[in-house]
Amino acid sequence: MSHRTRIKICGLTREADVDAAVAAGADALGFVFYAKSPRAVSVARAAALARRLPPFVTPVGLFVNAEPAEIAAACAAIPTLLLQFHGDEDRAACEAPGRPYLRAARMGPGFALLDFAQQFPSAQALLLDAHVEGYGGGGKVFDWSLIPASAPCPLVLSGGLNPANVIDGVERVRPWAVDVSSGVEVGKGVKDAVLMQAFCDAVRQADARPHEAAG
Numbered sequence: 001m002s003h004r005t006r007i008k009i010c011g012l013t014r015e016a017d018v019d020a021a022v023a024a025g026a027d028a029l030g031f032v033f034y035a036k037s038p039r040a041v042s043v044a045r046a047a048a049l050a051r052r053l054p055p056f057v058t059p060v061g062l063f064v065n066a067e068p069a070e071i072a073a074a075c076a077a078i079p080t081l082l083l084q085f086h087g088d089e090d091r092a093a094c095e096a097p098g099r100p101y102l103r104a105a106r107m108g109p110g111f112a113l114l115d116f117a118q119q120f121p122s123a124q125a126l127l128l129d130a131h132v133e134g135y136g137g138g139g140k141v142f143d144w145s146l147i148p149a150s151a152p153c154p155l156v157l158s159g160g161l162n163p164a165n166v167i168d169g170v171e172r173v174r175p176w177a178v179d180v181s182s183g184v185e186v187g188k189g190v191k192d193a194v195l196m197q198a199f200c201d202a203v204r205q206a207d208a209r210p211h212e213a214a215g
Contacts, residue, residue, distance in 0.1 A: 006177035011039035013189040020193035025200040028058040038188035047077040130159040163198035170206035
């Protein structure tokens, strides 16, 4: 049985975009709780958007070196929130909220992903993003050949994905999931329904191809 690549669309700020992402077939929607991001939303705003999600579509909260109280407030407001850590959080900080979490890895030359993974044995997945200045995504594609052939946990491919390149990414990496933000936007935090649909369709197209076609 072939693997179905899960799809996460991140940086949602508007009701219409949440609805369009769900209609396109997204499995998870990300809400950014990092004040310096142009896609940042308050806990109250994210909770209102998350209430629009149907069953089996997961809300994800992106945090960067957040205070424990901020994380606790988001968890209280969105009971099904999956946590995503994008800063300098260590294992203790990631595990402290007692929630399932993803740990972002900033991929670059010389980055030892397997060593990094050992620091977070309880992570549900590692989210692989390009190494850029500052925190969060930079909309840049990293060198996928840096990804080791085996990893101890599922991988989420991120970093500069869009409808045009995600097929190649899925076929080459065969990740558990893919994550997109700027690649389906017409402005920072403003998604495009047509691009989100095209992205999800492209992922399904990649899944339908035989793995032998990867090259």
